[in-house]
Amino acid sequence: MKTTDTTGRAGPPEDQHMVERIFEMGLWSTRYIVILGVIFGAISAVALFIAGSLEIYNVLSEFLFAAESHIGHEEILIAIIGAIDFYLIALVLLIFSFGIYELFISELDIARMAGDFGNILEVTNLDDLKNKIVKVIIMVLIVSFFQRILSMTFTTSLDMLWMAISICVICVGVYFLGRHV
Numbered sequence: 001m002k003t004t005d006t007t008g009r010a011g012p013p014e015d016q017h018m019v020e021r022i023f024e025m026g027l028w029s030t031r032y033i034v035i036l037g038v039i040f041g042a043i044s045a046v047a048l049f050i051a052g053s054l055e056i057y058n059v060l061s062e063f064l065f066a067a068e069s070h071i072g073h074e075e076i077l078i079a080i081i082g083a084i085d086f087y088l089i090a091l092v093l094l095i096f097s098f099g100i101y102e103l104f105i106s107e108l109d110i111a112r113m114a115g116d117f118g119n120i121l122e123v124t125n126l127d128d129l130k131n132k133i134v135k136v137i138i139m140v141l142i143v144s145f146f147q148r149i150l151s152m153t154f155t156t157s158l159d160m161l162w163m164a165i166s167i168c169v170i171c172v173g174v175y176f177l178g179r180h181v
Contacts, residue, residue, distance in 0.1 A: 034104045041097035045090040052086030055079055074150060081147040088140045092133055099129035138177060142170055 059079035063071050102108060102123055123129045145166070154160050 031104045034100045038097045038101045038105075041093045041100075045093035045097065048086045048090035048093065052083035052090070055083040055086065078147055078150050081143060081150065085140060085143050085147065088136055088143060092136045092140070095132050095136060096129070099123040099132065103129065135177065138173070142174070145170065 056079065059071065059076055063076055098108065103126065123132065149163060149167075152159075152163070154163070
């Protein structure tokens with residue numbers, strides 16, 4: 001039989017053996033290992049934000065300031081879309097870091113006090129976290145597809161047909177993804 005304290009939370013049962021109580025405390029404390037995922041996920045996100053920003057900076061500086069710039073509009077667009085890919089993957093890592101921190105350690109109280117970030121951080125279980133991450137990953141795949149389309153050369157009308165079918169399939173998928181929300 002578990003006892004409850006003044007807050008209504010269950011306390012240790014009176015008949016629980018001390019070895020069992022120590023084991024459970026130790027086992028429960030192992031959840032703090034997810035801090036490694038939180039820290040390295042956040043560091044990786046920062047690195048990807050910096051890499052994406054540097055990619056945009058490099059392509060724009062070459063285009064704007066190089067005396068004999070051989071870079072065209074298409075290359076600029078491809079580089080910027082590649083940077084967007086970096087940003088989206090960084091967002092996946094941030095959502096993952098926030099989510100596992102809130103699921104295993106504690107709510108991000110400072111974000112809750114700010115008020116406007118509740119919809120980002122509303123992760124009550126692993127399925128919620130997975131769904132948020134999957135949606136961003138799908139966006140990464142769409143952006144990557146768009147980047148590849150821009151760099152393709154179409155030689156036959158069949159190539160154009162396959163591209164149109166691919167875009168249609170992506171649109172249908174995004175439609176159904178939006179309906180799931």
